[in-house]
Amino acid sequence: PAHHLPGCPTWPEAFAARYRAAGYWRGETFGQLLRERARLHAERTAVVAGDQRWSYRELDERADRLAAGFLALGIQPRDRVVVQLPNVAAFFEVVFALFRIGALPVFALPAHRSAEIGYFCEHAEAVAYVIPDRHGGFDYRTLAAQVREKVPGLKHVIVAGNAGPFTALSSLPTEPGALPEPRASDVAFFQLSGGSTGVPKLIPRTHDDYLYSVRASADICQLDTSSVYLCALPVSHNFPLSSPGVLGILHAGGTVVMASHASPDVAFPLIERERVTLTALVPPLAMVWLDAAKARRHDLSSLRVLQVGGARLSNEAARRVRPTLGCTLQQVFGMAEGLVNYTRFDDAEELIVTTQGCPISPDDELRVVDEDDREVAPGELGQLLTRGPYTIRGYYKAEAHNARAFTSDGFYRTGDLVRLTPEGYLVVDGRVKDQINRGGEKVAAEEVENHLLAHPAVHDAAVVAIPDAFLGERTCAFVIPRGTPPATTALTAFLRERGLAAFKIPDRVEFVDAFPQTGVGKVSKKSLREALTRSAAAKT
Ligand code: J2J
Numbered sequence: 352p353a354h355h356l357p358g359c360p361t362w363p364e365a366f367a368a369r370y371r372a373a374g375y376w377r378g379e380t381f382g383q384l385l386r387e388r389a390r391l392h393a394e395r396t397a398v399v400a401g402d403q404r405w406s407y408r409e410l411d412e413r414a415d416r417l418a419a420g421f422l423a424l425g426i427q428p429r430d431r432v433v434v435q436l437p438n439v440a441a442f443f444e445v446v447f448a449l450f451r452i453g454a455l456p457v458f459a460l461p462a463h464r465s466a467e468i469g470y471f472c473e474h475a476e477a478v479a480y481v482i483p484d485r486h487g488g489f490d491y492r493t494l495a496a497q498v499r500e501k502v503p504g505l506k507h508v509i510v511a512g513n514a515g516p517f518t519a520l521s522s523l524p525t526e527p528g529a530l531p532e533p534r535a536s537d538v539a540f541f542q543l544s545g546g547s548t549g550v551p552k553l554i555p556r557t558h559d560d561y562l563y564s565v566r567a568s569a570d571i572c573q574l575d576t577s578s579v580y581l582c583a584l585p586v587s588h589n590f591p592l593s594s595p596g597v598l599g600i601l602h603a604g605g606t607v608v609m610a611s612h613a614s615p616d617v618a619f620p621l622i623e624r625e626r627v628t629l630t631a632l633v634p635p636l637a638m639v640w641l642d643a644a645k646a647r648r649h650d651l652s653s654l655r656v657l658q659v660g661g662a663r664l665s666n667e668a669a670r671r672v673r674p675t676l677g678c679t680l681q682q683v684f685g686m687a688e689g690l691v692n693y694t695r696f697d698d699a700e701e702l703i704v705t706t707q708g709c710p711i712s713p714d715d716e717l718r719v720v721d722e723d724d725r726e727v728a729p730g731e732l733g734q735l736l737t738r739g740p741y742t743i744r745g746y747y748k749a750e751a752h753n754a755r756a757f758t759s760d761g762f763y764r765t766g767d768l769v770r771l772t773p774e775g776y777l778v779v780d781g782r783v784k785d786q787i788n789r790g791g792e793k794v795a796a797e798e799v800e801n802h803l804l805a806h807p808a809v810h811d812a813a814v815v816a817i818p819d820a821f822l823g824e825r826t827c828a829f830v831i832p833r834g835t836p837p838a839t840t841a842l843t844a845f846l847r848e849r850g851l852a853a854f855k856i857p858d859r860v861e862f863v864d865a866f867p868q869t870g871v872g873k874v875s876k877k878s879l880r881e882a883l884t885r886s887a888a889a890k891t
Pocket residue numbers: 543544545589590593594659660661662663664682683684685686687688691707765767779782788791793
């Protein structure tokens with residue numbers, strides 16, 4: 352269709368018709384959803400953040416006023432806007448204002464720096480960039496100044512807080528007027544891919560497909576108006592945003608409580624004070640919480656469900672959740688590209704602690720295949736391919752990559768190695784994609800390698816995962832130096848100066864003369880990982 356944003360692959364019409372007929376895609380937009388909830392739950396508390404408490408009515412009105420403000424600035428339907436906000440109330444007014452005018456947020460993480468943000472702004476041809484003033488000891492206005500320099504096309508930097516040289520969110524005109532009407536089948540925003548390639552990929556999600564996953568997730572998690580969700584992970588990530596996350600809560604008329612940090616000293620008092628019923632963590636944080644909860648300094652008795660996902664949770668840690676926190680564990684295996692799996696609340700404890708759940712939708716199609724895309728025997732380990740009513744058919748403006756990342760019949764190659772249990776539940780056991788999963792934060796090896804290769808004293812680089820008791824994995828960069836090896840600190844400082852997010856900076860650097868090769872003359876990352884395991888074993 353002509354109104355569709357160019358560069359966004361979409362579902363073939365036969366599939367779209369099927370997903371509409373099944374009632375998955377209902378023609379509802381995010382803007383309409385908030386309007387409807389404000390009508391149903393006007394005085395209920397939608398969002399608690401710091402000392403702010405916004406009712407559904409207030410959030411709805413704020414979104415309208417800001418939508419008018421964005422329009423007055425010249426932001427138009429389908430314009431891309433990079434949004435890099437931490438867990439603050441302003442996140443909600445900003446994204447719902449953008450949804451209402453049909454402008455498309457690109458959800459950056461607070462940890463991203465000029466290399467990532469500059470790329471998002473350029474690739475998405477963003478007209479605006481929304482930041483906090485300061486957060487976590489970092490001044491985002493300094494970052495914005497660098498990005499501005501690199502990307503002249505960026506017209507506006509909008510600051511939630513003290514704007515400095517930029518535009519304050521609070522300074523925009525607030526006279527509500529007529530708003531454009533985006534269509535539910537249109538792209539609503541871009542999520543970021545964990546990625547395995549040189550640059551991060553943008554994931555186009557439509558109102559229709561995303562709202563289906565949110566609605567179905569809210570049902571699976573039995574959300575209602577009494578549900579209180581603690582948003583402890585960065586809100587713009589797909590997990591806390593939609594599984595069922597903050598959007599699931601707003602769909603159900605519950606309350607979102609924003610934690611500025613996921614540590615127990617911030618989160619536990621909030622759980623006690625707001626009577627939080629549900630929250631989501633990555634495995635390393637879950638382990639920190641399990642240790643901290645033993646001290647019993649806070650009343651966590653309101654908590655009914657702890658969701659853990661983003662990386663593999665060990666069975667041992669999983670088993671400790673119920674006895675220690677007195678709540679149900681829910682394992683969540685999801686991806687910003689779409690497919691999300693949950694263990695269900697009434698599953699047998701054994702299934703909950705040993706699997707990563709089963710899909711949201713009866714129309715999620717799963718295939719577990721070998722290297723030649725042939726289906727493996729039931730219960731065998733293989734690569735997971737998936738297709739369905741909320742899984743994308745391609746990344747934004749990435750034709751060549753899409754040809755590799757999707758099968759010709761539209762299945763997304765997750766890059767995850769899984770096996771299916773007799774119950775139809777998934778167990779995640781490794782991956783084939785060239786990525787490091789650092790406690791839920793995804794690091795694409797090639798992206799870090801490219802930045803290392805820009806250093807004059809680096810001849811070649813290969814980044815691999817090292818097993819780690821706390822994070823699951825850390826990153827190690829093997830480097831073949833050009834001449835005298837540079838100091839490790841000089842290399843990591845170089846990456847930081849290039850504006851790479853801190854979680855992508857290698858935890859360890861090893862200088863070598865050559866890389867082991869595979870039979871076909873490629874760098875054998877397997878051998879590199881094995882060399883690390885051997886040297887670790889030699890030290891103990
Ligand atoms: C093992 N690996 C997992 C799990 C994700 C909900 C939950 C998580 C994400 C997410 C998400 C895993 N065990 N329980 O978007 O909505 C790894 C897999 C997967 C990749 C996706 C959601 N849960 N993973 O983590 O886009 O490798 O989404 O393909 O960040 O994380 O990463 P991401």
